[in-house]
C-alpha cells in the first residue's frame with residue numbers, strides 16, 4: 200500500500216501554483232453531457248476523482264481526450280442512462296450526472312452513492328428538485344430511477360432546506376433544458392456553483408443569480424459546446440496557506456482568486472499570521488508564535504468545512520484553547536484521533552472539538568481516513584519532529600494534484616513510499 204513519508208521541521212519557502220478546482224471540475228465535466236457539440240476544458244487537475252468522472256462519462260457514451268491539463272469531451276448523441284455502483288461508489292460526485300441525463304435523455308438510473316467517512320450524506324434535496332421539475336423518481340435495488348413526463352422537465356420554484364452544493368448543481372443542470380423558468384431558493388453560493396453556471400451560460404444556457412441565494416434558470420432548447428478554464432482550487436490554496444503557517448515558512452501561493460480564500464485568510468490573520476495579496480496570489484509569512492481562534496464551518500462565504508481538518512492541525516500548535524464547530528457534516532472529526540497520536544490535545548463533544556495548544560507534535564504512523572483528514576496529517580507531519588508515515592494515501596490523491604512534488608519544491612523532505620526517491 201502506498202504511503203507518504205514526511206520528515207518534519209523545515210519551514211516552507213518558495214512559490215507554489217494552485218491547480219484547477221476539483222469541486223468545480225467534477226460538475227463541469229458532468230455538464231459536458233448536455234450540449235450537442237464538443238467542449239474543451241482547461242486547467243483540469245490530474246486527480247483520481249477527475250479520472251472517475253471521466254470514466255462515468257465514457258460509460259454513458261461520451262468520448263474524453265486528455266492532453267496535458269486540457270480535456271476535450273465529445274458528448275454522446277444518445278447517452279446511455281445508467282451509472283453503475285462500481286463507478287458511483289468510488290466517488291459520490293458521480294451522482295451529478297443525474298441532472299444532465301434527465302435533461303438530455305429524459306431518464307436516468309444511478310446507483311445510490313451511500314455515506315462516507317464524513318457523514319451519511321443523503322441526496323434527498325437532489326431528488327426533491329427533480330421531482331419538482333416533473334420527474335417521477337423511484338428508489339429500488341440500491342438505485343435511483345428517474346423519468347420525465349412526455350414533453351420533458353418543466354421549470355418550477357424549488358426551495359432547498361439546506362444550501363446543498365451538489366443539489367444546487369444537479370438541479371441547475373436539469374433545469375437548463377427544461378420548459379420555462381426554474382427558481383432555486385436558498386441555493387448554495389459556493390464559487391464552484393458560479394463556475395458551473397458560467398460554463399453553462401457559455402454553452403447558451405440562461406442562468407442568473409449564481410453566487411447568490413436565488414438562482415433563476417430560463418430553459419433553452421439546445422446547448423452548444425464551449426471552452427472553459429476552471430477556477431483555481433480554493434481548498435488546495437488554503438491548505439498551502441496553512442502549510443506555510445504551521446512551519447513558520449514564507450511562501451507565495453500563486454493562481455488564487457483572493458475573494459475565494461478570504462474566510463481562511465481572515466482566520467489566519469486573526470491568529471497573528473501575516474497573509475497578504477501579492478501579484479495575483481497570496482503571500483503567507485508564518486510566525487514562531489500565533490494564537491488560537493475559534494472556527495465554525497458554514498456554507499460559503501463562511502469558513503469551509505473542507506478546511507476544518509487542516510485548521511485543526513494548525514490550532515494544535517497555536518497558543519491557547521480553540522473551539523472548532525462543524526456545522527455542515529455530522530461526522531467530520533475522523534482526523535482527531537490521528538492528530539492525537541502525533542501529540543495534539545483535542546477533545547470532541549458532539550459537533551465541537553476543543554483544541555488545547557501549543558503542543559510539540561511528533562511523527563508517528565497515521566492513517567488518512569478521508570481526503571481532508573489526510574491533508575491535516577500531512578500538515579501536522581510538516582511541523583512534527585521526526586518521521587510521519589501516512590497510510591491510505593489514495594484519499595489524499597483524490598484532491599491534491601502532484602502534492603509530493605509541490606511540497607518538495609517548497610523544501611519539504613517528503614516522499615511517496617515505493618516511488619524510489
Ligand SMILES: CC(=O)N[C@H]1[C@@H](OP(=O)(O)OP(=O)(O)OC[C@H]2O[C@@H](n3ccc(=O)[nH]c3=O)[C@H](O)[C@@H]2O)O[C@H](CO)[C@@H](O)[C@@H]1O
Nearest residue numbers: 222292320321322323324325361363364365366505527528
Ligand atoms: C464534489 C464536491 O463539490 N464536494 C463538496 C460538496 O459536497 P456535497 O455537494 O455533497 O455537499 P452538500 O453541500 O450537498 O452537503 C452539505 C450538507 O447537506 C446535507 N445534504 C446534502 C444533500 C442532500 O440532498 N441532503 C442533505 O441533507 C449533507 O449531508 C451535508 O450535511 O460540498 C461540500 C460542502 O461544502 C464539500 O464539503 C464537498 O467537498
Ligand SMILES: C=C(OP(=O)(O)O)C(=O)O
Nearest residue numbers: 222291292505570571598
Ligand atoms: C468532501 C470532499 O469531497 P467529496 O464531496 O467529493 O467527498 C472534499 O473535497 O473535501
